[in-house]
Amino acid sequence: MSKRTCLYLGPAGSFCHQAALLLNDDFELQPAATVAEIVAAVESGNADFGLVPIENSVDGEVTSTVDSIVFNTVDVLVRDEVVVPVEFDVFVKPGVTSITRAISHPVGLAQCQRYIAENSLQVETAASTSAAVxxxxxxxxxxxGALASPIAGALYGLVPLARAVQDNAGAHTKFYQLGKSIRARQAGREYRTWVTVIPPTNRTGILGDMLAEFSSRGISLSSLSSRPLRADIGAYAFNFTIEGYVQDEQVRAALEAIIALGSRVRVVGSFPEWAGVGVVGAVIGLPGVGAGSKVSFSNQLDVAVEE
Amino acid sequence: MSKRTCLYLGPAGSFCHQAALLLNDDFELQPAATVAEIVAAVESGNADFGLVPIENSVDGEVTSTVDSIVFNTVDVLVRDEVVVPVEFDVFVKPGVTSITRAISHPVGLAQCQRYIAENSLQVETAASTSAAVxxxxxxxxxxxGALASPIAGALYGLVPLARAVQDNAGAHTKFYQLGKSIRARQAGREYRTWVTVIPPTNRTGILGDMLAEFSSRGISLSSLSSRPLRADIGAYAFNFTIEGYVQDEQVRAALEAIIALGSRVRVVGSFPEWAGVGVVGAVIGLPGVGAGSKVSFSNQLDVAVEE
Known part of the structure; x- marks a missing residue:
């Protein structure tokens, strides 16, 4: 049997390519040009799997991946997640010890402003970090030198002149692996299940009623977001990511109760929580609550109003 | 008195610049390089106002604007919103009637694939759509020809060879105007208020309790999202955008009740709903629920599991 294929947001050497390598599946990896192309190929069966950025993408994609999956497919499922640290390295020809110019995708240049300034580099743009390399x-x-992901240099025979030159340390970006089925439950791993729900009414209270079906069963929420539905002004869909596997008894009971409330439910994925390098607990690439933040959450309801 | 300044995500001719012009305030508009710089300048008082993309940005910014405002500032407020249709035009020197090459930011090239293919254009990249022009x-x-926002050509003495050549019609992008105060309520306009809340516990039920404080007072939710707090694993903040002005009696009562539950609340903004061109109701740049979507919301809980 030939290897199954997994598309990733290319070109080769992209951060999404790096994420695909971290997953370490025995798939044939192939680059694709857009998230929409990857989602459509998985939906049609032209590709077995696809890997797509789900949050801010340093590969420069702007389409909403979540919306593409939820609203443009019928049976695509999220089956795995990968979290990759956002690291930009400077790649040069072997033997080069100093540079006067840097080339990258504009996003890469924007993320490495300090390094560029400190080394008084002139900048040039490329269509992708891989094209720069x-x-x-x-x-x-x-x-x-080219500013690109850590894996990009070796793919093109370049060597690093400097590593991790991005302005912000600690940022990560998350990718979802898509397919037509989910992985069977493995012992010893934590799971998450993503469901999108269209409630039967846009009464604000319905959301509380749905949340109660999770909380009363001890199911924790990992994330929640609302999305307006264009075809029906004022109507919303809710994306819930909950802790647990879709076949867990309590998860299933909660979803059945939400359906009984009159909601329409789609299970979009159920997958093991990423347990690889670069992640502390469940918290990914987000700013912390520093001293300023504590001040700002001061319960002050009297904000300044312009005269 | 000299004019007050409003920074926007530049360079001149960007979609954010276009948004600033649509707001039609009597401010001196100045371009800035990053969202972070704009947010910091408003916070420090170096600029009176700032205009920043809040959703997917066709100007290529990847930082989370929402997180920048909520977690990196103490008293920056959202005071207005603007919605701009995503339109790319092709700008050429006066008198030019055909081209063989197109230049833009990689995001612009990605959004105009069909036009590029139909006209067999070679592509070149620039650091921004304005730099291309x-x-x-x-x-x-x-x-x-340069692919850029409708306002960019005239700024540089070019003329449109073709208009609205983007692949996807109907997409919009939203911008928030930031300041240190909100606008006074104007009669006849709908308002929205954005509050970020850190609940006293990560019990799932607390979110339902908070929502009940809105719903019991007839306050509708315009959007909701959760954000993990890095400094406190497992803790979440919730961004609520509700309908109404922050000084409305019912809005204030709901927020006081949420504080009484033990939550920490920050009022991040209160602003008139955008009523300009290009917007249908409250729904912005999102996919509709088409035939495929209806099938996908089929309450089917038995998803395929890999053997």
Whole structure:
């Protein structure tokens, strides 16, 4: 049997490619140009699996991946997640020890402002971080470095001049692996289940009623977001990510109770929580509550109003 | 008195610049390089106001604007919103009637794939859509067009060869105007209030309790999202956007009741709903529930599990 294919948001050397390698599946990895193309290929069966950025993407995609999956597919499922630290390295031709120019995708240049300023580098743009690396590898110049993901240099025969030159340490980006089935439950791993629910009414209280079906069964919420539905002004869908596997008795009972309230439910995925490097607990790539934040949550309801 | 300043995510000719012009305030508009810089300048008082993309940004920013405002400032307030249709035009030197090359930010190129393919154009990248327009204006070549926002061409003395060449019609992007005060209530306009709440416990039921304080007072929810707090694993903040002005009696009573539950509340903004061109009701740039979506919300809890 030939290897099953997994598309990722390319080109080769992208952060999504790095995420695909971290998953370490025995799949044939193939780059694709857009999230929409990947989602459609998994839906149609042209690809067995797909890997897509789900939050802010350093590969520069702007489409809402969540909306693409929920509203543009019928039976695509999220079966795994991967979290990748956002690290930009500077890649040069072997032997080069100093540069005067940096090239990258504009997002890469924007994320490495400090390094660029400290080294007084001139900047040039490329269509992707991988294209930047390729242009350095294929060009004659030795005074230029490409800002790209840690895996990109070796793919094109370049070496790192400096590592982790991004302005913000500690940022991560999350990817979901898509398929037509979920993985069977493995012992010893924590699971999450993503369901999207269209409530029977836009009465605000209905959301509380649905949440009570989770809380009364001891099911914790991992994330929640609302999305307006264009076709029906004023109507909302809710994305719930809850802790547990979709076949767990309590999870199933909660979802059945939510359906009994009159809601329409779609199970969008059920997958093991990422347990790889670079992640502290469940919290990913978000700012902390520092001293300023504590002040700002001061229960002050009298805000300044312009004269 | 000199004019008050409003920073926008530049360079001049960006979609954020277009949004600033649509607001039609009597402010001196100045471009800034990043959302973080704009938020910090408003916080410090170096700028009176700032305009920032709040959702997917076609100007290519990836930082989470919501997190920047909520967690990195103490008293910045959202005082207005603007919604701009995502339209890319093709700008050329006056007199040019055909082109063989297109230049833009990679996001712009990605959004105009169909036009590029139909016209068999070679593509070149620039650091921003405005930089693309500037390079066409300043270069000698007449076989090249820049893909950029509708306002960008005139700023650099170019003319449109074609209009609205983006692949997806109907997409919009939303911007928030930031300041240190909110606008006084104007008669005849609908308002929204954004509050971020850190609940006293991560018990799932607490969210239902908070929602009940809104629903029992007839206050509708416009959007809701959860954000994990890095400093406190397992703890969440909730962003609620509710209908109404922060000084409305019912809104204030609901927020006081939520504080009485033990929550910490920050009023992040209170602003008139955008009533300008390009918007149908409250629903912005999101996919509809088409035939496929209806099938997908089928209450089917038995998803395929891999053997």
């Amino acid at each position: 390729a242009s350095v590898a294929q060009g004659e110049a030795t005074d230029i | 500037a390079s066409v204006a300043q270069g000698e070549a007449t076989d090249i």
